[in-house]
Amino acid sequence: MNKGKIGIGIIGAGNIAQNAHIPAFLKQDNVAVTAISDINLERARDVAQKHGIEQVVKDFNELVLLDEVDAVSICTGNSVHESATLAAANAGKHILCEKPMAMNVAEAESMLKAVKENGVTFMMGFVNRFRADSKVIADLKDAGKFGEVYYGKCAWMRRRGTPLGWFTNLAKSGGGPVIDIGVHAIDLTWYFMGRPKPVSVSAVTYDKIGNYKTKGIGRWVALDAEDIVFETEDSAAGLIRFENGASMTFDVSWAINSKNTNFYSQIYGSKAGARINPLEIYGEEENYLMDSTPFVYEENAFENQTGHFIKCLREGKEPICPVEDGYQVQKMLNGIYDSARLGREISF
Numbered sequence: 001m002n003k004g005k006i007g008i009g010i011i012g013a014g015n016i017a018q019n020a021h022i023p024a025f026l027k028q029d030n031v032a033v034t035a036i037s038d039i040n041l042e043r044a045r046d047v048a049q050k051h052g053i054e055q056v057v058k059d060f061n062e063l064v065l066l067d068e069v070d071a072v073s074i075c076t077g078n079s080v081h082e083s084a085t086l087a088a089a090n091a092g093k094h095i096l097c098e099k100p101m102a103m104n105v106a107e108a109e110s111m112l113k114a115v116k117e118n119g120v121t122f123m124m125g126f127v128n129r130f131r132a133d134s135k136v137i138a139d140l141k142d143a144g145k146f147g148e149v150y151y152g153k154c155a156w157m158r159r160r161g162t163p164l165g166w167f168t169n170l171a172k173s174g175g176g177p178v179i180d181i182g183v184h185a186i187d188l189t190w191y192f193m194g195r196p197k198p199v200s201v202s203a204v205t206y207d208k209i210g211n212y213k214t215k216g217i218g219r220w221v222a223l224d225a226e227d228i229v230f231e232t233e234d235s236a237a238g239l240i241r242f243e244n245g246a247s248m249t250f251d252v253s254w255a256i257n258s259k260n261t262n263f264y265s266q267i268y269g270s271k272a273g274a275r276i277n278p279l280e281i282y283g284e285e286e287n288y289l290m291d292s293t294p295f296v297y298e299e300n301a302f303e304n305q306t307g308h309f310i311k312c313l314r315e316g317k318e319p320i321c322p323v324e325d326g327y328q329v330q331k332m333l334n335g336i337y338d339s340a341r342l343g344r345e346i347s348f
C-alpha cells in the first residue's frame, strides 16, 4: 500500500462505529476516515458531520467503489458482515470486520473465499487480543514460559446483561451470548493456547430467563431497539477438544442467577499457567510455587487493534487475527449451537 494517507470507509454508523472505531481511526497518523454508510442515512449524516467525514452514502455497495476508500471497517450488526465483506473484497478493498465474523459457518466460508480470491487483507476485530495484559500472555507463551499449554478455561457471565435490540433476534444476530460475548472469551483463550485445530465440541445452551424488568442494572442498547424479540439462548457452557489433545471449557451468559463473573481467560501449561482479568502468572521457581503479576499500563485495545490493522496494510503483513482465525472461531461457535441442539458431542 502507498505511503500516503490511507482512506477508511465505515460501514454501519451505530454504537461501535461511533464510540470505538471512528475515534480509533482518527488517532492514527496518515489515516483519514473518508466515507461512511448506513441504511439510516440521517444517522450516517450526523456521525459524518461530527467527525468531518466527507462522503455519506446509504448503500455500502457504493461506498466500496469510492476512490478515496482504501479499506473498510464493518461495524453493522452481524447479519450484514458477510454481504459487506463480499462487496469490499470484490472491489479490492481491505477489511476490518467486527466480531463475530458472521452468523454461521457457511457465511464465514464465503467470506474466506472472497478474501482469498481477491487477495485483500481481512482482519477480524478480536479486540481482546490487543489488550495490554493479553499481549503479555501472548509474549510469554511465544517465549515458551508455559511449556505445553494443554488446557484453557474461560468465562464471561453476566447476571442480567442481555442487550436490547437486534442482538436477541436470531435472524439478525445468529445467536445469543455465545456469539456475542462468548466469542471474545473463546477466541482469546484459543489464541493463548496457540490456535490448535478444533476437532469436536460438546455444549449445552439454555433459554430460561429471556427478557426481564430487573431494576438497577445497565444494559447495552442497540440504536434501533424497537420490536424486540427474545429468541436466543441466555446462557451456555461446554467443552472444545483440539487436534493436539488440548481442550477448553467455557461458561457464558447474558442472564443467569449467579454472581457476575467478569470476563476471564486462563491457560494451563506444563511449566506454568496464566490468566487475565486480573493478569497473573502461576509458576514455580527454585522448587517454590511462585505467582507473579507483570506490571502493564492499561491501553486502549481498540486503538491498538486499529493501529495494527493500519500497520499491516502499510507493510503488507498478515494481521494477527487473519480471516482463517475468524473462520475457525465461527466453527467453534456454531459447533456449540449444533451440539446443544443435538444433545451430543459433535465432530468437525
Ligand SMILES: NC(=O)c1ccc[n+]([C@@H]2O[C@H](COP(=O)([O-])OP(=O)(O)OC[C@H]3O[C@@H](n4cnc5c(N)ncnc54)[C@H](O)[C@@H]3O)[C@@H](O)[C@H]2O)c1
Pocket (backbone or CB within 6 Å): 011, 012, 013, 014, 015, 016, 017, 037, 038, 039, 040, 043, 058, 059, 060, 075, 076, 077, 078, 080, 098, 099, 100, 125, 127, 165, 166, 180, 221, 222, 223, 224
Ligand atoms: N468488539 C466489541 O467489543 C463489540 C462491542 C459491541 C458491538 N460489537 C459488534 O459491532 C457490531 C455492531 O454493533 P452495534 O452495537 O454498534 O450495533 P448498532 O445497532 O448500534 O449499530 C449498527 C448500525 O449498522 C447499521 N446498518 C444495518 N444494516 C446496514 C447496512 N446494510 N449498511 C450499512 N449500515 C447498516 C444500523 O442502521 C446501525 O446504525 C456487531 O457485529 C457487534 O457484535 C463489538
